[in-house]
Amino acid sequence: MNGNKPILVVHPQVGAVGGSEFSLAVLLELLTNDLNLKTVLLTHEMFPVSEFNRVWRTNINYENLEVISLKFPRKFASTFSYLKCARLSSYVKKNLSKFSLVISAYNPLVDIEKTISFIRDVTFVQYESSKARQFVYKLINLFFGLKGEISENNIMVSNSEFSRRVIKEHFGIESCVIYPPVYVVSDPEKIPWYERENGFVYIGRISREKRVLEIIDVVKALRERGYDLHLHIVGTGNDRKYLESVKLSCSQPWCKMEGAKYGSDKEEIILSHKFGINLCYNETFGISVAEQVTLGEVVFVADSGGQVEIVEDEFLRVKDKEDLLSKFEILINNEGKMQEVRKKLKDRVQRFHKDFFKEEVKKLLERF
Known part of the structure; x- marks a missing residue:
C-alpha cells in the first residue's frame, strides 16, 4: 500500500x-x-x-x-x-x-x-x-x-x-x-442454563423464504407430543399477506410476536431461553443464528447454507419437520447429549x- x-x-x-x-x-x-x-x-x-x-x-x-x-x-x-x-x-x-x-x-x-x-x-x-x-x-x-x-x-x-x-x-x-x-454485549452465563425457559426463539425477517409458518408448526407439533414449550418470533416483514398469516397462526398463548428488537432487549429474550430455530434454506451466513449461539442458545437450523457452519453439529442440522422432532426429543431427554452439544457450540463462538x-x-x- x-x-x-x-x-x-x-x-x-x-x-x-x-x-x-x-x-x-x-x-x-x-x-x-x-x-x-x-x-x-x-x-x-x-x-x-x-x-x-x-x-x-x-x-x-x-x-x-x-x-x-x-x-x-x-x-x-x-x-x-x-x-x-x-x-x-x-x-x-x-x-x-x-x-x-x-x-x-x-x-x-x-x-x-x-x-x-x-x-x-x-x-x-x-x-x-x-x-x-x-x-x-x-x-x-x-x-x-x-x-x-x-x-x-x-x-x-x-x-x-x-x-x-x-x-x-x-x-x-x-x-x-x-x-x-457478531455483536453481543451480554455475558452468555448471565442466566444459567437451568434457569432459562423451555422455549424457542426465532430472530429474523418474517417472510416466506424464512419459513416462519413452518417454525410455528414445529413448536405446535412438539407441544402435541407433551412438551411444554413456547415460541417468540422476533422481527418484522414487508409482505403483509404473509405477515397476517403468521399472526393468525401465532394467536395461541404459547406463541408471541415480539416485533423488532435491538440491543439489550433482543439479548434478554435470547438469554432467557434455551433454544433457537431457523429453518430458512440456503442462508448466506445467518448472523442471528450466530448471535443466538454466542449467547448460549442451542439452535436448530435447516441443513443447508452458511448457518450449518455456525452450529456445525449434525445433530442440530435438520432435514425436515420429522427430523427436527426426533432430534429434539432425543436431546431434551438426554442430559449427557445436551451437555455435549452445548459444549461444541461454546467452543465455536470464538471464531465469530x-x-x-x-x-x-x-x-x-x-x-x-
Whole structure:
C-alpha cells in the first residue's frame, strides 16, 4: 500500500442496526485505530457513521476517517442494489488513483481490479439468468460507462463456505472465507442454563423464504407430543399477506410476536431461553443464528447454507419437520447429549469474535 494515500472503503448503504454495519464498524476500527491509517468511507449514509462508536462500542479514530456520502433518491434507498453498485463503481473507477487500496465491504464492485471484496449476500446470483434483469443491467452500465464485470484479480472474501461455493459456481472466482463478527454485549452465563425457559426463539425477517409458518408448526407439533414449550418470533416483514398469516397462526398463548428488537432487549429474550430455530434454506451466513449461539442458545437450523457452519453439529442440522422432532426429543431427554452439544457450540463462538475477524483481515492487508 502507498502510505501517502488513504484506503477507500465502500459500502452501498449505512443503516443503523444491520450485521453488515457492525462488520463495517469493526473494519473501520481496525484501519483507523489499530493500524492508524487514513481512511475514506464511500457510502449512502442513512445513519451517521459518527454514531458508530456509541452504537457498536467500537473505537474508530474519526480523525483518520473521512466520509463521502453519495445520496440516492429515497425510493431507491433499499432497492435497486445494482444501480447503487454501478454508481459507486463508477465513482471509484474515476478516482482510483487517489487511493492506495479499495475495500468493498458489501459485495464486489464492477470494473475495479485489485480490491478486497467482502461477500455479504449471494442472493443477487438468482437474477443472473433473468433476461429482463440483464437488459436493465446493460442500460445501467451504459449510463455509467461500465462493462459490469467482476474482476478475477480481486481478493474475494466470502462470509461462509456456502457463499464461497456459490461465487465459484456462478462466476468461476475463488475466494477465501472469513466469518463476519457478531455483536453481543451480554455475558452468555448471565442466566444459567437451568434457569432459562423451555422455549424457542426465532430472530429474523418474517417472510416466506424464512419459513416462519413452518417454525410455528414445529413448536405446535412438539407441544402435541407433551412438551411444554413456547415460541417468540422476533422481527418484522414487508409482505403483509404473509405477515397476517403468521399472526393468525401465532394467536395461541404459547406463541408471541415480539416485533423488532435491538440491543439489550433482543439479548434478554435470547438469554432467557434455551433454544433457537431457523429453518430458512440456503442462508448466506445467518448472523442471528450466530448471535443466538454466542449467547448460549442451542439452535436448530435447516441443513443447508452458511448457518450449518455456525452450529456445525449434525445433530442440530435438520432435514425436515420429522427430523427436527426426533432430534429434539432425543436431546431434551438426554442430559449427557445436551451437555455435549452445548459444549461444541461454546467452543465455536470464538471464531465469530471481532478480534478474530480483525486478525484475519490484517493477514489480507499484508498482501498489499
